[in-house]
Amino acid sequence: MASINDVLEACVALDERLTQCNKEEMARMVQQHITNIDEKLKFKVPDFSKDLEWLNVSQSLSWEEYLRGKIVVLDFFTYCCINCLHVLPDLEALESIYSVQDGVVVVGVHSAKFQNEKLSENILSALIRYNIRHPVVNDHDIKMWTELQIACWPTFVIVGPSQQFLYTLVGEGHRERLFDFLKIALEYYKEKGDISDHSLPVKPEIENLSPSPLYFPGKICTSSDGKTIVVADTGHNRILQLDKNGIVMECIGGPDRGYIDGGYTECRFNSPQGLVFDGEVLYVADTENHAIRKVDLRTRHVSTLVGTGRQGQDKEGGKTGTLQEISSPWDLALGGAPDGQTNCVLYLAMAGSHQIWVYFLKNVTWYKNIEYKAGTCVRFAGTGNEENRNNSYPEKAAFAQPSGLAISAHPAIQALYVADSESSSIRVISLKDGSVKGLAGGDINPINLFAYGDEDGVGVKAKFQHPLAVTLVTTESGPLLVADSYNHKIKSIDLKTKNCTTIMGTGQAGSAMKDNPLKTELNEPGGLCVSNNLLYIADTNNHNIKVLDLIIQKVSSLPVIFAKQKDNESQSADTSDSALKETGGQFIPVQMTLKMSDSVHLTEDAPSSWELRCQDEGVLPENGIKGKVSGEKCQTLTNIEVSSLMTTKPTVLSLKCRLFICDDRNLCRMHEECITKEIGPTLMPTDPLSFVFTVNVN
Numbered sequence: 134m135a136s137i138n139d140v141l142e143a144c145v146a147l148d149e150r151l152t153q154c155n156k157e158e159m160a161r162m163v164q165q166h167i168t169n170i171d172e173k174l175k176f177k178v179p180d181f182s183k184d185l186e187w188l189n190v191s192q193s194l195s196w197e198e199y200l201r202g203k204i205v206v207l208d209f210f211t212y213c214c215i216n217c218l219h220v221l222p223d224l225e226a227l228e229s230i231y232s233v234q235d236g237v238v239v240v241g242v243h244s245a246k247f248q249n250e251k252l253s254e255n256i257l258s259a260l261i262r263y264n265i266r267h268p269v270v271n272d273h274d275i276k277m278w279t280e281l282q283i284a285c286w287p288t289f290v291i292v293g294p295s296q297q298f299l300y301t302l303v304g305e306g307h308r309e310r311l312f313d314f315l316k317i318a319l320e321y322y323k324e325k326g327d328i329s330d331h332s333l334p335v336k337p338e339i340e341n342l343s344p345s346p347l348y349f350p351g352k353i354c355t356s357s358d359g360k361t362i363v364v365a366d367t368g369h370n371r372i373l374q375l376d377k378n379g380i381v382m383e384c385i386g387g388p389d390r391g392y393i394d395g396g397y398t399e400c401r402f403n404s405p406q407g408l409v410f411d412g413e414v415l416y417v418a419d420t421e422n423h424a425i426r427k428v429d430l431r432t433r434h435v436s437t438l439v440g441t442g443r444q445g446q447d448k449e450g451g452k453t454g455t456l457q458e459i460s461s462p463w464d465l466a467l468g469g470a471p472d473g474q475t476n477c478v479l480y481l482a483m484a485g486s487h488q489i490w491v492y493f494l495k496n497v498t499w500y501k502n503i504e505y506k507a508g509t510c511v512r513f514a515g516t517g518n519e520e521n522r523n524n525s526y527p528e529k530a531a532f533a534q535p536s537g538l539a540i541s542a543h544p545a546i547q548a549l550y551v552a553d554s555e556s557s558s559i560r561v562i563s564l565k566d567g568s569v570k571g572l573a574g575g576d577i578n579p580i581n582l583f584a585y586g587d588e589d590g591v592g593v594k595a596k597f598q599h600p601l602a603v604t605l606v607t608t609e610s611g612p613l614l615v616a617d618s619y620n621h622k623i624k625s626i627d628l629k630t631k632n633c634t635t636i637m638g639t640g641q642a643g644s645a646m647k648d649n650p651l652k653t654e655l656n657e658p659g660g661l662c663v664s665n666n667l668l669y670i671a672d673t674n675n676h677n678i679k680v681l682d683l684i685i686q687k688v689s690s691l692p693v694i695f696a697k698q699k700d701n702e703s704q705s706a707d708t709s710d711s712a713l714k715e716t717g718g719q720f721i722p723v724q725m726t727l728k729m730s731d732s733v734h735l736t737e738d739a740p741s742s743w744e745l746r747c748q749d750e751g752v753l754p755e756n757g758i759k760g761k762v763s764g765e766k767c768q769t770l771t772n773i774e775v776s777s778l779m780t781t782k783p784t785v786l787s788l789k790c791r792l793f794i795c796d797d798r799n800l801c802r803m804h805e806e807c808i809t810k811e812i813g814p815t816l817m818p819t820d821p822l823s824f825v826f827t828v829n830v831n
Contacts (some may be wrong), residue, residue, distance in 0.1 A: 135174040137282055140298045143169060147300070151310070163317040170297055177296040178207075179280050181270055186253045188260055188269045191334040194240065196296045202329025203238045204299075204318055206311075207290040209283050211246045212259035213554070213599050213619075215461055215484045215534050216305045217287045218421075219444060221263060223308040227315070228267065233335070236294075236319055236328035241269035244278040244286070247585060247599055249619035255642065255657070257338055258674045262349045262368060266337040291318065294327040306446070346693035346802075347373075350671040350678065351406040352418075352464060352602070352660035359664035362691070363415060364671065364678065365405045372405060372417060372428065378739045379678075379692040380793070380803075385428060385435065392422045392442040400435035402426065406659075407464035407482065407538070411494075416479060418462040424455075425462060425479065425492060425510075438479075439492055439510045448486050448517035453508040460485025464602070466538040466549060468564065472498035475542065480513070480549055482535040488515030489527075489535060489551065489562065500527075500567050514562055514569055521556035522579035523569050530569035532560065533582050537602035537616070537661075540564075543609050546628070550613055552600040557585035559603065559615060559626065572613070573626050573633045574600070587620045587640055595633035597624070604661040604668075606683065614668060616658040623650075623658065623670065623681070637670075637681055637688070644675045646690060653688045655679070692736050694793050694803050720772040722823040725788060727766055729830045732797050735764050739793035745770055749784040752812075762792060773812075773824070783813030788826045804830055 147166045151159055170176070180196050187193045194200060208224060210217035224239050231237035245251040251273040260269060272278060281290060281298070289302040289311060300314055322328050342348075348368025355362050361382075362375040371387025383397060391401025405426075407418030415428040416438070424440025437455055445458025463484040469475040470493075479492040492510045499505055514527035515535075522531035537552030542564070550572065551560040558575025562568070573595040576584030586596030602616035611628040614636070622638030636650060643654030658679075660671030668681040669691070678691040725743060735741055741764075746757035758771055770788075792804040808826045 135176050137176060137280070137298070140170070140174055140176045141282065141301070143174060144301050156313070159313060160317050163314055164321055167293070167299060167318060167321055170293070170299055171295075176298050178290065178292050178298050179277060180296075181272075182276060185273075186271045188253065188257055188271070189266060189335060189337050190268045191336045194268055194270070194333065199331075199333055200238065200240075200292075201296070202294050202327065202331065203233070203236055204294060204315060204322065204328075205292040206237070206239045206315070207277075207292060208239060208241045209244050209278060209286065209288040209290070210241055211244055211250055211286050212256060212263070213247060213250060213534075214286045215555075218263065219305045219461070219485065220287050220289075221265065223311065224267070225264075226308070227312065230312075231315070231319070233333050234330045236323070236330065237315060238333065239267040241265065241267060242277055243269055243271050243273075244275045244283070245273060246286070246583070247619050249598060249621075249642075249657075252642075255674075258349075258657070260337075261339045261342055264339060266335070266339065268333065268335060291315065293318070294322050294329070345676045346695060347676045347678070349673050349676065350660065351404075351420075351673065352408050353669050353671045353678065354408040354410060354662045355664040355669065356410050359667075362664075362669065362678075363408050363410070364693075365408055365417070365660070367404050367406060367420075367673075368676075370402045370404060372402070372408070372415070373693065374430075375691075375693065378694075378736070378793070380694045380739065383433075384695075390421070392419075392424070394426075394436050395434065397433050397435070407462065409465040409467045409479070411467055411476060416465055416467070418465050418481070420461055420463055420484075423459050423461060423485070425459075425465070425481065438508075444485065448488065448512060450490060450511035451509065453506070453510070457510040459483060459490065459510065462490075463534075463536045464538045464552075466540040468540045468549065469542050470497040471500055471564075480538055480540065481510075482538050482551065483515075484534045484536050484554075486515075486517050487519045487532045487534060488517055489513045489532065489549070514567065519555065519582070520579045521553065521558055521560075521571070521575045521582065523560070523571055525566075525568045527562065527567035527569055531579065532556075535560075537600065539603040539605050539613065541605055541608040545609065546611075550603045550605070552603045552615065554599045554601055554618075556582050557597045557599060559597070559600065559613070572628075573597075573615075573631055585619075587617070587622070589624070589632075589634050591633070592631045595624075595626075595631075601657075601659045602661040602671075604663050606663050606666075606668075614661055614663070616661050616670070618657045618659055618673075621655040621657065623655070623661070623668070642674070646679075646688060648687050650681055650686055650688050653679070692739070692793070692795050694736065694739065720774055722772050723770045723786070723788075724823050724825050725762075725768050725770055725790065726825055726827045727762075727764075727768075727792075727830065728827060729794070733794045733830060735762065736793040736795050741790075741792045743770060743788060743790045745786070745788050747784060747786050747812075752784065752786070762790065767825075769823075783811055783816060786810045786812050786824065790828055792828070792830060794830060 291300040351365040351367035369387045372385040374383035390403045393401040403421035406420045417426040425438045464482040466480040477495040481490040491513045520531035524530040533555035536554040539550040547564040549562040559572045574597040585598045588596035598619035601618040613626045615624045642656045645654040656674035659673040670679040741762035747753040787809045
């Protein structure tokens, strides 16, 4: 039997021949290659270690029991990797063409780069987040990776029905070659009778997901006055506009993936991330649509600024609008241009091409006195090589999956800060001359992308693990706050000294809420913004928003509350209080009693309210009376004069209440109820001597 090196050499030789042939010649060459593998080389891939954890299946898979008789595509990936995310649509398309019964199986072999990625629970979150439904094995010690001499993420290895190593494809962008090879191989082995139509114990983890107001929130931003909070509800493919109490004012797009312009209900996004306000406009990095979208908050309409809806390979740019292809924009920042204009440039963290791009909202004079027209989108910094390379010239610098941006136009700073996730560093681009420097983390060796850890310190002595977001507390002097995502922490960098310290998080993934931020647990936070000394955190894998008061150092949670109207607000009279009888008092109180189950409570600071009306204007004012729910079990709303009832016929008193409630899991919702009572001269209460409305909340 040949070695893995012999097989890899045969694959390289096949690649060279396939680059110069047509489809008919390709079929013949692939068949010859497969015959050579089967009859001469006969190298088989090793079986999976029995102690490995499997996901998306009810039983562990092995070649002998489940995979024999199938052509298996092994996808060696790590979930942080943008290139690995880029091939997921290829695998999804492949699985839509061939079912398991047809004889083709995709198996993800998770081979972690970061320490945090070795944990199966974190891989599980990634599978759900990215809608990965095929079987995945956690090869935490990269044993199979090593045995098959895999060199980078992603890599596909195609395995034959008898466990033979057939072919390999390295990197992204090989959809056509992958599909062609599989079609030829499947036909070849079907003719030999080697393909089996048996099923596999596939059980996608996403089907076990419980409902939640947010799924994997990515980025977050606030309006200039802090009254409006916008969240990229990434897992729901939508944008939520909240007030400061967490009440959902607008839901833009979702929940299905799509690439559609239009009103809030018909528009569609695909895993949106970065957000930035510009007055009455909101810009969105529509990451998996490879586009930048514009939300007009006045007309409630979504349009596309730049991007084609497909991943681009262009690393220079220069075209306008939707003629310009881009690749996985992850975050946005709004800033000025060298010509002195303000708020005229959108800065784009182009994670897919490892660069920083710009989109011009106005005609500008750029660096080196280059003129650009409004609507042009062009590369600003980065060669496109995945490196941590600093340089005085922005086009000669290099980034490694930039994922977060923060900007300051203050004369003392004039800088764009970048969370460079794959180099685990924080970078800074001078907006005076475009030069790129390191601020903290990473390594002085530009090609070392494994210099990660969890260390407070100064400059490169500080260590991060895949940071995804940055934000400035003040644009005048900072500090710069960092979402150190895979360390599950928030860190602060002094812009003058470059000293980095932890201000929130324990270093362990979790959801525990404590007043002390250093005892509060986070789980891969991906978005940050500061408004009025409040730090808003998109706690991605916890599916919620946390808030840190930077003055008093207290942590709270921002509930996300949807208003859901009942189908029939008018309910029958409250029978428990309907026996109203005569009374001789001068005034009769109207009271509301809240009966809430032990598992729910009123949302603190949310505007729970009541409204009381009567058909007879002699009893209550025409527009009724309104007030806030106090939270007391029994609250007196008003007093009704007995004389007003004695001179009228029976009439109807109605209470409408709107309650914002949260349960023990911190899932919040709106509860609305309308209760009516008949009152009049012969319908007076005796015991108790009041009109009581009972509101039941479970």
